[in-house]
Amino acid sequence: MKNTSGNYQIDSLDRSILNTLINDARTAYSEIAKKLRVSPATIHVRVEKMRKAGIIASTELKVNAKQLGYDVCCFIGITLRHAGDYPKAIAKLEALEEVIEAYYTTGPYNVFIKIMTPSINDLQHVLINRIQSIDEVQSTETLISLQQPIQRQIQP
Template identity: 35%
Template structure:
């Protein structure tokens, strides 16, 4: 199944406000409520929509530190290391990358002590050779919502 212009318009509205009802979306797009229901169901079945969530301000929740951590790992253990790290409650993103490091992790912490414990726990994972941690001084933009 292909994604058409109506699907993209629905996605754009949901990206802005995932609380919109089918009725509100239908009214904004001038189509039947049943059409909206069917389209959203199709997008979920296709895996395009993976869930509905809220956008949080993590600093206001006490997460003062955002760290970008490069991890050098033994090649055959990279996938397992990524799975282990991805389970940690501080981790928001895990990327398998090219370049000097094999894995890039984005994580949020309430304190330097939390970050220190996390980095040391990563270093203790079998196959991790080294880490390089950068702390964000200011978050200029942090928004993973792209136009569909």
């Protein structure tokens, strides 16, 4: 299987390395090497090749938002006044710390965002005073998430 740039083919060893790191990015190369019966240097070389090829985009720390007091997760579909308003609207949405993801979409919305707030009152404030007050926003539709039963990475 090739990555999008087409210059690096991943094999079963690469897939095993990726799956291990997806499960726990802090896993030591020596531990991965022992599990896969190769040298730690092999793991290091493979990981670096996958980084350079863009297959491994980053190593991230995952924070439990609920433990930090962010109890409300919602998705907001945004319709813009004009198609040309997209760059300005995205810049303004990016400035809002509650917006944690944004997508340019087809269908009924121009932009679909995910936000996290501590409470429904905070959601109401962000929605009315910070999102709907953006000049480029014509309308919004809010969907509150009750739970997230599935959360996973793409499988290599």
